[in-house]
Amino acid sequence: MKNFADLGLEPKVLQAITELGFEEATPIQAQSIPIAMSGRDMIGQAQTGTGKTAAFGIPLINKISKDTDKIVALVMTPTRELAIQVAEEIGKLTRFKGIGSLPIYGGQDIGRQIRALKKKPQIIIGTPGRLLDHINRKTIRLDDVETVILDEADEMLDMGFMDDIQSILKLVPEERQTMLFSATMPPNIQKLAQQFLKNPEHVSVVPKQVSAPLIDQAYIEVPERQKFEALCRLIDMESPELAIVFGRTKRRVDELSEALQKRGYSADGLHGDLSQNQRDTVMRKFRDGSIDVLVATDVAARGLDVSGVTHVVNFDLPQDPESYVHRIGRTGRAGKEGTAWSFVTPREIDHLHLIERVTRHRITRKPLPTLAEAIEGKQRIIAERLMETIESGELNEYKGLAIQLLEQYDSVQLLSGAMKMLTGEKRDSEIQLTPEDPIRVKRRYNNSGKPDLRNGRKPSGNYGGFRGGSNGGGRGGYNRDRDNGGRDNGGRGGYNRSSSGGGRSDTSSYRGGGDRKPRTNSGEGRRPSKRDDSYNS
Numbered sequence: 001m002k003n004f005a006d007l008g009l010e011p012k013v014l015q016a017i018t019e020l021g022f023e024e025a026t027p028i029q030a031q032s033i034p035i036a037m038s039g040r041d042m043i044g045q046a047q048t049g050t051g052k053t054a055a056f057g058i059p060l061i062n063k064i065s066k067d068t069d070k071i072v073a074l075v076m077t078p079t080r081e082l083a084i085q086v087a088e089e090i091g092k093l094t095r096f097k098g099i100g101s102l103p104i105y106g107g108q109d110i111g112r113q114i115r116a117l118k119k120k121p122q123i124i125i126g127t128p129g130r131l132l133d134h135i136n137r138k139t140i141r142l143d144d145v146e147t148v149i150l151d152e153a154d155e156m157l158d159m160g161f162m163d164d165i166q167s168i169l170k171l172v173p174e175e176r177q178t179m180l181f182s183a184t185m186p187p188n189i190q191k192l193a194q195q196f197l198k199n200p201e202h203v204s205v206v207p208k209q210v211s212a213p214l215i216d217q218a219y220i221e222v223p224e225r226q227k228f229e230a231l232c233r234l235i236d237m238e239s240p241e242l243a244i245v246f247g248r249t250k251r252r253v254d255e256l257s258e259a260l261q262k263r264g265y266s267a268d269g270l271h272g273d274l275s276q277n278q279r280d281t282v283m284r285k286f287r288d289g290s291i292d293v294l295v296a297t298d299v300a301a302r303g304l305d306v307s308g309v310t311h312v313v314n315f316d317l318p319q320d321p322e323s324y325v326h327r328i329g330r331t332g333r334a335g336k337e338g339t340a341w342s343f344v345t346p347r348e349i350d351h352l353h354l355i356e357r358v359t360r361h362r363i364t365r366k367p368l369p370t371l372a373e374a375i376e377g378k379q380r381i382i383a384e385r386l387m388e389t390i391e392s393g394e395l396n397e398y399k400g401l402a403i404q405l406l407e408q409y410d411s412v413q414l415l416s417g418a419m420k421m422l423t424g425e426k427r428d429s430e431i432q433l434t435p436e437d438p439i440r441v442k443r444r445y446n447n448s449g450k451p452d453l454r455n456g457r458k459p460s461g462n463y464g465g466f467r468g469g470s471n472g473g474g475r476g477g478y479n480r481d482r483d484n485g486g487r488d489n490g491g492r493g494g495y496n497r498s499s500s501g502g503g504r505s506d507t508s509s510y511r512g513g514g515d516r517k518p519r520t521n522s523g524e525g526r527r528p529s530k531r532d533d534s535y536n537s
């Protein structure tokens, strides 16, 4: 662990760090900041939730002169919500230095963005599609950009983004500093990085296991048709503070969030077919706790940092082990503990083992929670809520009625009735979920001798993330999602999203059937059951 004060940062940047409540630099921060400050290109890998945003944000802000009115730095993210979130953190870090920053993403009124650009922000944080839009309109010029950062680099360099990234980087001067960050660095990222980086320094604080250490990982073997019941029981048993439930497709997310609402849970869905307004509203509600369960596609898998997420549930297993790592990494952040559950249908057990191999972590098998466990969990919460209400006082206006009722019923009867009401149980509503095909193991992993998400470098030995240091205040009012500007639900136009594209020949996509065939971009929402890979704007 290292003090930020020892890193040679400007006082105004240090002051902002203190204000954020960061006491010590995390390992990725301690190692990246000096390299980034030296001006070298770099690739930074560290587990989810260990402060990569500040690892690139701090040296970036330290470097920028307040006197320029040009765009000198560009941060790219794969989703809109992540662009907003990163801009928010950068905004906090620039607070005392007086540098302007602006998120630029699809779905937001472009006129508003153009007006904001007139205020001459020095840092732009954006999604590729909308950035290109502004570049074409000449409302953004990249001629003076000195630093480029790709957050979620492996995702950004995935085939679906390559063209846009290439077009954007062509417009940035050659003598720039380029930095890539992610929790996962599949080996093939090296080839892609060669195209964009000059002699990069590798910083990897990823130990043997890629997933974050404070996440308790379990799976339940459950047939497709019993998943919903399993989910309800799990939520009842575990009573998460906030939970994210990942579903494979947009349709799945819609159906699942509706079904949960019908059962009386406070849930809502997030995916790329919603309007940006809807996405913003859902994220805002999730952040402020007015919904407890966020049901989402992989749009929410990367980078999102919502404090209070205690549980992640893979209602459907993700296709890629990378996605597993990122999804579960929405919990267990900044030194907090978290729990991740995955539902695995009997035919998907091989896929689960693949995820275990690639992430080098055993996932514990647990039985389906019993009805009794579910009920007990639910009742425990009700009792807690009841006691909290009693502790908080202010019950006087109810006392008269309570006395009257006690004349008719005994106290146990009354209290039981009240608690039953409080559980909000709505068992009788009909639930309809369209079954999903099982996930198949992709060819890239079948024959791969080296299933490893690390980039092949030795881990530094200094793992983990945090000691002390609270996260000073949440980032209010924001939301995030993959940027969806109108691509087909089906994903990145027929690319195998996990093949490197940089010289690999196995673009053959998926083995076997399901909906995982190569496909081309066509109208939005055409096949509602497809995976939500609508990344770009």
Ligand SMILES: Nc1ncnc2c1ncn2[C@@H]1O[C@H](COP(=O)(O)OP(=O)(O)OP(=O)(O)O)[C@@H](O)[C@H]1O
Residues within 6 Å of the ligand: 021, 022, 023, 024, 025, 026, 029, 046, 047, 048, 049, 050, 051, 052, 053, 054, 182, 183, 302, 303, 304, 305, 329, 330, 333, 334, 466, 468, 469, 470, 471
């Ligand atoms: N030095 C620090 N001390 C305390 N908290 C920190 C520190 N650095 C970052 N944090 C907090 O840790 C949380 C996670 O940080 P961040 O979102 O940057 O993680 P990440 O490594 O980018 O994760 P992911 O791989 O999921 O994107 C944030 O809430 C952030 O404010």
Ligand SMILES: [Mg+2]
Residues within 6 Å of the ligand: 052, 053, 151, 303
């Ligand atoms: Mg991040």
